[in-house]
Amino acid sequence: MTTFAASTLTTPSTTSLLADRADVLEAPDRYRVLTGDRPTGPLHLGHYLGTLRERVRLQDAGVQTFVVIADYQVVTDRSDTSEVAANVRELVLDYLAVGLDPLRTSVFRHSAVPEIGQLMLPLLSTATLAELQRNPTVKAEAGHAGPLSALMLTYPVHQAADILAVGGTLVPVGDDQLPHLEQTRVAARRVNERYGRGASVLTPPQALLTEAPRLLGTDGQKMSKSRGNAIALGASEDDTARLVRSAVTDSEREITYEPQRRPEVSSLVLMAALCSGRTPQDVASEVGSGAARLKAVVAEAVNEHLRPIRARRRELERQPDVVDAVLAAGLERARPLAAATLARVHEAMGLT
Numbered sequence: 001m002t003t004f005a006a007s008t009l010t011t012p013s014t015t016s017l018l019a020d021r022a023d024v025l026e027a028p029d030r031y032r033v034l035t036g037d038r039p040t041g042p043l044h045l046g047h048y049l050g051t052l053r054e055r056v057r058l059q060d061a062g063v064q065t066f067v068v069i070a071d072y073q074v075v076t077d078r079s080d081t082s083e084v085a086a087n088v089r090e091l092v093l094d095y096l097a098v099g100l101d102p103l104r105t106s107v108f109r110h111s112a113v114p115e116i117g118q119l120m121l122p123l124l125s126t127a128t129l130a131e132l133q134r135n136p137t138v139k140a141e142a143g144h145a146g147p148l149s150a151l152m153l154t155y156p157v158h159q160a161a162d163i164l165a166v167g168g169t170l171v172p173v174g175d176d177q178l179p180h181l182e183q184t185r186v187a188a189r190r191v192n193e194r195y196g197r198g199a200s201v202l203t204p205p206q207a208l209l210t211e212a213p214r215l216l217g218t219d220g221q222k223m224s225k226s227r228g229n230a231i232a233l234g235a236s237e238d239d240t241a242r243l244v245r246s247a248v249t250d251s252e253r254e255i256t257y258e259p260q261r262r263p264e265v266s267s268l269v270l271m272a273a274l275c276s277g278r279t280p281q282d283v284a285s286e287v288g289s290g291a292a293r294l295k296a297v298v299a300e301a302v303n304e305h306l307r308p309i310r311a312r313r314r315e316l317e318r319q320p321d322v323v324d325a326v327l328a329a330g331l332e333r334a335r336p337l338a339a340a341t342l343a344r345v346h347e348a349m350g351l352t
């Protein structure tokens with residue numbers, strides 16, 4: 001099994017927040033990707049067309065890739081953990097089905113790497129209450145009814161620990177995640193300033209901006225794992241067709257692509273376009289008129305696009321040990337990196 005030494009990375013200590021995609025593709029061995037998902041439900045078409053395809057692209061370009069299944073993050077906003085273990089398995093199957101290759105991409109569970117949790121303590125000392133309260137994700141949660149857990153408040157630091165522990169230098173994110181990345185960079189820089197004596201203890205990571213198409217769920221709201229409005233990657237073709245048929249549209253007969261004025265219809269058009277490699281305008285004019293016709297075209301395009309992925313997923317589901325083997329291999333790579341990072345921080349702090 002390959003292990004990756006932190007010292008193989010030569011990322012300069014001062015970088016800008018945004019990574020340059022051309023540079024990543026030109027020198028993939030100078031970067032290490034760390035990204036992740038919360039195991040709150042099966043991945044859906046929106047994830048696939050946004051983040052999952054990007055991960056596979058980066059992996060295939062030769063960038064070392066680590067994916068954390070952030071099981072501890074599930075309890076930031078809920079106390080029920082009864083479905084976490086099952087969701088972890090589903091996530092791993094989704095990853096493999098879309099083309100993440102366990103020989104090149106390390107998938108591990110957050111809870112299996114105690115060093116990440118331990119690294120969070122010194123990192124917490126670098127973040128101020130005001131910074132955390134300003135973070136848009138935290139702010140949005142604080143605005144909801146119900147109490148805000150201290151884990152939710154410290155979510156950005158939690159995520160920083162995931163990234164910094166394994167020495168991730170490149171984090172593919174949507175622009176809504178940039179504040180987390182900024183907080184991670186601040187944490188790394190403050191550790192370096194306080195304890196580094198000129199040397200770099202932690203490397204501030206860069207964001208690789210990834211545009212996720214704004215697909216709506218069948219209820220016209222944002223497509224989301226937890227809202228029950230999403231087309232899961234692993235759904236059957238019949239369920240997919242049924243879900244698409246249930247999608248809200250509007251009362252105009254003619255099908256057009258006007259995301260601002262007609263968000264629901266346009267999202268369906270975009271879905272068909274992305275799945276069939278055509279432009280939304282072409283899809284709209286080909287359909288012509290009628291929501292039922294549009295939905296038939298969408299269901300067909302989605303099912304056709306996902307067919308090989310689903311076939312592969314079903315094959316993997318029949319292999320009983322595959323998920324455990326992938327998680328064990330990922331852990332074997334991630335944990336030594338996290339242990340080395342923690343040791344480096346302790347040493348810089350003079351604790352050892």
Ligand code: TRP
Pocket residue numbers: 034035036037038068070073159162163171
């Ligand atoms: N918070 C991310 C999500 O909700 C998952 C995640 C956990 C993550 N740790 C990360 C993403 C580190 C990027 C980097 O999906």
